[in-house]
Amino acid sequence: MKFAVSLNSNDLISDAVKKSIELDRLGLDYVWVSDLPSQRYAPAVCAAIAKVTSKIRIGLGLISPFLHTSQQIASSLTTLIESYGSRFDLCIGPGDRDELYRVGVDLKNHKNILQSLLNSREEISTLLQKRGIESRIWLGAQGPKLLKLVSAFDGVLLNYSSIEMIEWSLNIMKEEVIDIPRSIGIFSPSYVYERINPKIQKMLHYTAATVALGTSKTVLKKFLLDEGLEPARIAHKSKSLDESILKLIPQNIIKKFSIFISQDELPNYIQELKRLGVEHVAFSYPQGYSLETIKELSEGLSKL
Amino acid sequence: MHLSIGLTTSISANRMKWIYENADNLCLNGLWIGEDIGRPQEIFTSTALLLLNTKNVNIGIGVTSPLIRNITTIARASSTLSEIAPNRFRMGLGIGGIQDLTSLGIPFKRPVNSMERAVEILRTIWVNNVNSISNEELGIHNYTAKYSSKRIPIFFGVRGPKLMTLAASIADGIILSGPRQFVEKSIKLIKEKRNSLNLSSEKFHFVLWVPTILIRKNEDLEIVKKTVAIVALDTPDHILEMSGINKSEIFLIRSEMKAHGIEKVVEKIPDRIIDLLCISGDADEICDKFESYSSLGIQEVVFGPPYGKDARKSMAQVAQTWSKNS
Numbered sequence: 115m116k117f118a119v120s121l122n123s124n125d126l127i128s129d130a131v132k133k134s135i136e137l138d139r140l141g142l143d144y145v146w147v148s149d150l151p152s153q154r155y156a157p158a159v160c161a162a163i164a165k166v167t168s169k170i171r172i173g174l175g176l177i178s179p180f181l182h183t184s185q186q187i188a189s190s191l192t193t194l195i196e197s198y199g200s201r202f203d204l205c206i207g208p209g210d211r212d213e214l215y216r217v218g219v220d221l222k223n224h225k226n227i228l229q230s231l232l233n234s235r236e237e238i239s240t241l242l243q244k245r246g247i248e249s250r251i252w253l254g255a256q257g258p259k260l261l262k263l264v265s266a267f268d269g270v271l272l273n274y275s276s277i278e279m280i281e282w283s284l285n286i287m288k289e290e291v292i293d294i295p296r297s298i299g300i301f302s303p304s305y306v307y308e309r310i311n312p313k314i315q316k317m318l319h320y321t322a323a324t325v326a327l328g329t330s331k332t333v334l335k336k337f338l339l340d341e342g343l344e345p346a347r348i349a350h351k352s353k354s355l356d357e358s359i360l361k362l363i364p365q366n367i368i369k370k371f372s373i374f375i376s377q378d379e380l381p382n383y384i385q386e387l388k389r390l391g392v393e394h395v396a397f398s399y400p401q402g403y404s405l406e407t408i409k410e411l412s413e414g415l416s417k418l
Numbered sequence: 419m420h421l422s423i424g425l426t427t428s429i430s431a432n433r434m435k436w437i438y439e440n441a442d443n444l445c446l447n448g449l450w451i452g453e454d455i456g457r458p459q460e461i462f463t464s465t466a467l468l469l470l471n472t473k474n475v476n477i478g479i480g481v482t483s484p485l486i487r488n489i490t491t492i493a494r495a496s497s498t499l500s501e502i503a504p505n506r507f508r509m510g511l512g513i514g515g516i517q518d519l520t521s522l523g524i525p526f527k528r529p530v531n532s533m534e535r536a537v538e539i540l541r542t543i544w545v546n547n548v549n550s551i552s553n554e555e556l557g558i559h560n561y562t563a564k565y566s567s568k569r570i571p572i573f574f575g576v577r578g579p580k581l582m583t584l585a586a587s588i589a590d591g592i593i594l595s596g597p598r599q600f601v602e603k604s605i606k607l608i609k610e611k612r613n614s615l616n617l618s619s620e621k622f623h624f625v626l627w628v629p630t631i632l633i634r635k636n637e638d639l640e641i642v643k644k645t646v647a648i649v650a651l652d653t654p655d656h657i658l659e660m661s662g663i664n665k666s667e668i669f670l671i672r673s674e675m676k677a678h679g680i681e682k683v684v685e686k687i688p689d690r691i692i693d694l695l696c697i698s699g700d701a702d703e704i705c706d707k708f709e710s711y712s713s714l715g716i717q718e719v720v721f722g723p724p725y726g727k728d729a730r731k732s733m734a735q736v737a738q739t740w741s742k743n744s
Contacts (some may be wrong), residue, residue, distance in 0.1 A: 124564050127501050151488070155495035158466035162502060165470050181488055183522075189427070189460035196431030196459075197467055218557025252457045354560075386651055401436040 115388060117415055118144030118173065118396040119408060120301055127162050133140055138167040140412040144203070146301065146396050150210065151181060151202045151217040157190035164198035171248060175205025176254040176271075179234035180227075182217050187234075188228035188241035195247050205271055207254030210328060224303075226288040228263055229232040235266055254301070257330040261286050269297030271396060273325060275304070275373045277386050279337060284390060299394025300387070304401040306380055314407060315374070317400035322372035323355055323363050329371070339367050373397065377414035384418055419712045420447030422742040423733055424480065424627050424720040427451065427459040434464065436469040437511055445735035448476030450510070450593070450627065450720050452575075455486065455518040462495040469503040471673035476506050480593050480627065480720075481575035483514030484536035485524050490563075492536075493543040494505055497567040504568065510593060511536060511586045513576035530580050537572055537588050544570060573625065577657060579607060586611035591623030594716075596653065597661035597694045601626060604660075624719045626711050629696040630704060632726035632736060642698045643684040645724055647675055650696040663694055708740075 119137055121130050130147075137145050145163060149156035160172050173193070177187060187204070194202050208214075209230065211221050224230060235251060242249060253260070253267040256274065264270045264287055274280045280300060289295050303321035305314055325352050326334075326343060334340040346362040353359070375383055387395060401411050423446055425437060434570045441449055449468055453461040461482050468477045475501075484492060498650045513519075513529040520526070526566035535555065540549055547566040552559055575593040577706045586608040594601050609619045627695040629649060650671045658665050667688065674683040692698065697707050726732030 127498065151490055151494075152562060153494065154501070155462055155491070155498040157460065157463040158495060158498040158502065160435045161463055161466040162470055181491065186460060186487070189458060193431070193463040193467065195461045198437065216559050216561045217488055218559075219488070220557070277738050407722055 115384065115392075116143040116299075116394045118142060118146055118299075118301075118394065119402045119411065120148060120173075120396045120398040121159075121402045122399045123147060123150065123156055123159050125154075125402075127154065127159060130159055131162055131166050133177075133405060134163040134167050134170065136408055138170040140408070142170060142412070143417075144171045144173050144394075144396065146175060146329075147203070148175065149177040149181075151213045151219075157194065160190075160194055160202070161197075164194060164201075164248040166387060171201045171203060173203045173205055173252075175203075175252065176209065177205070178209030178219075179231065179238075180209060180214060180221060180224065181207055181217070184234045184237035185241065188238045188245075188247075191238075191242065191249055192245050192247050195249060200248055203250045203252060203269075204238070205252040205254045206231065206238070207260070209280070210324075212328070218378065228259060231260075232263060232266055239302045250297070252297070252299070253295075255283075256328075257333055258283075258286050259330075262290050263297050265291045265293040267295050269295050269299060269394065271299045271301045271394070272299055273302065274301035274371075276370045277390070279333075279370065280387070280390055280392065282336065289406050297394055298392050299396060300392055300398035301398050302373050303371065303399060304397035304411075305407070306373065306375055306377060306397065306401065306411045307407075308377055308413065314400050314403060317403060318372050318374060319360060319368050320355065321399050322368045323360055325371045326363065326367050327355065328338060339370065342367055377410065377417060380414040381418050419709060419716065419744075420718045421708070421737065422446055422448040422450055422476070422478075422625075422718055422720045423737070424450045424452065424722050426454045426457070426723065427461050427464060428454045428457040429459060429464075429723075431459070433729060434459070434467065435471075437733070438468050440734070441468075441472050441475045444734065445741045446475050446737060447718060448478060448508075450478045450480035450625075452480050452510075453482040455514065457524070462499065465504060465507075469499055469507060472503075472506075474656050475642070476508060477503070478508035478573065479510045480508075480573065480625075481510035481512035483519070484511055484540075485514055485519060485532060486522060489536055489539050490543065490558065490561060493540050494563065494565055496540070496570055497544055497563075497565045500567045500570050501565070504572050508571045508573055508591075509540075510573040510575050514539075516613075529578075530584050533574070533576070533581060534584055534588065538606075540572070541569075568606045571623075573623070575627075577604075577654065579656075582607055583611050586617070586622070587615060589622075591625060593625045593627050595627050596657045597663060598711075598714075599661040600657050601711070601716070602714050609715070619715075623718065625720060626708075626716045627720035629724065630721050630736075631696060631698040631724055632704060632732035633698055633700060633729065638727050640684060641724060641727060642692055642696060643687045646687050646695045647671055647680055647683050650691070651675060653695070660742055661694065663691075667691060701735045704736055705743055707740050709743075
């Protein structure tokens with residue numbers, strides 16, 4: 115089982131660097147750096163992290179091929195790998211629809227998102243191969259349609275945390291995909307704690323709410339979450355996620371879309387994931403919020 | 419006058435590494451990296467490497483096109499670079515080659531308007547991480563940046579008179595490339611425009627970046643002539659006119675090159691064309707030629723590529739000679 119922390123490129127670069135040094139020192143396997151249109155440029159943040167770390171693998175992603183061309187993504191990876199060695203992975207996926215819309219990329223206008231993603235994956239692979247660059251390419255996926263693409267990728271990172279939802283995703287893959295990728299992982303808003311800090315808990319709620327609001331209706335219906343989330347979805351159409359929208363989201367939904375467990379509960383959760391065949395867990399924001407939250411996770415992992 | 423070294427995203431990782439490892443010791447003013455579209459290295463990631471691995475030199479992008487990326491990507495990438503090394507990063511913008519843009523399916527329309535809009539939006543985003551920004555033309559809706567930057571100097575890498583006039587109005591500097599007479603007229607045009615706008619020309623930074631080649635042996639002349647042939651192919655006609663170059667000579671080079679390839683044309687390049695389209699010579703000669711641009715108003719000169727037969731030695735030798743002479 116590989117463990118990762120996903121850093122938010124909201125962080126100042128100096129903070130991202132400090133956290134990465136600590137993650138490297140603590141023996142975490144991966145640090146993922148997501149690329150969001152409103153935040154710092156992830157490939158440059160990855161370069162800063164690579165310079166100060168030596169062992170930890172660095173994941174560029176999720177990065178959207180609807181915002182960057184395949185050429186640009188492949189070239190970023192080429193520059194990083196040629197300078198700092200083969201310790202970079204890539205994760206691509208459509209990206210946050212709302213954030214993309216704000217910068218003029220409307221996924222509704224794309225006729226075939228799935229085919230475009232497959233094309234990007236192919237183009238990136240071809241460019242990397244031509245340059246003699248090796249890197250694993252993961253798919254960041256959630257909905258059932260995306261899950262059908264997994265066989266074209268080296269790994270899949272499921273944007274789920276609930277055991278029930280992960281199991282359901284894996285079943286879809288088993289039923290509908292010929293070649294299941296060799297690596298199956300999850301990435302989820304996380305807070306593994308020693309003692310609950312209400313401020314971090316609130317951040318977790320926001321991040322989990324963002325994931326829930328971006329989840330496809332098919333998935334929400336399947337897990338009977340659609341009606342509960344509807345008032346928040348309606349409110350979210352006219353404004354960004356704020357406290358008033360957060361209050362409209364039932365706690366069971368927040369819980370479904372986040373890992374919120376104590377250090378002592380972590381071993382059981384990981385055991386359940388292992389049983390399902392999950393071998394990569396990326397603890398996303400706010401787990402990487404501070405050196406303290408990173409330490410809390412590391413202590414939890416040491417109990418495995 | 420300052421000396422910098424120029425590179426592009428066509429460069430190998432090894433050579434880029436050598437450049438950033440030596441840039442501070444060579445007492446350079448800076449490094450400029452230009453984007454060759456579709457080449458292996460990525461412009462912003464490469465610039466991050468240059469900033470992360472140097473301490474004193476300025477690092478500039480010279481240039482990238484605002485048409486080939488989402489403008490918010492350029493905004494956040496440049497802001498991230500500026501955060502890596504505050505006060506050392508310079509952002510260069512140019513419209514891009516018609517062929518490159520066409521191959522990417524990007525229409526080449528209203529370049530002045532595109533550049534003006536790009537600069538306006540970049541500067542708005544960089545300083546504004548509180549209020550949301552919208553721009554109907556670019557499809558930006560309620561965009562709020564979760565980063566911010568101090569003022570990042572913007573340089574234009576442009577050659578047409580309208581774009582130069584725009585540079586004079588809104589940019590912090592310009593990277594000029596072309597024959598001496600063209601450079602002289604361009605500087606005059608920009609200074610006049612700034613005067614008419616009551617803007618001080620002293621606050622505007624003129625950079626010269628032309629192909630430069632260090633010659634050690636006679637056989638190095640072949641690199642020079644090959645470079646000149648390529649430059650002749652790429653130089654727009656209006657620049658030839660502004661430079662008083664006999665166009666028929668250039669047209670002959672172009673047609674020979676198309677018909678017989680670069681190897682054949684090399685023999686037919688006259689010496690006077692060489693001096694018009696590139697800077698070459700031994701290290702002292704190159705430094706003298708660079709220095710002679712100071713009287714025109716150039717404040718910074720950029721060495722290379724293609725540098726010379728041994729690129730590393732050439733860079734080191736020119737930098738050392740420059741340092742010694744100054």
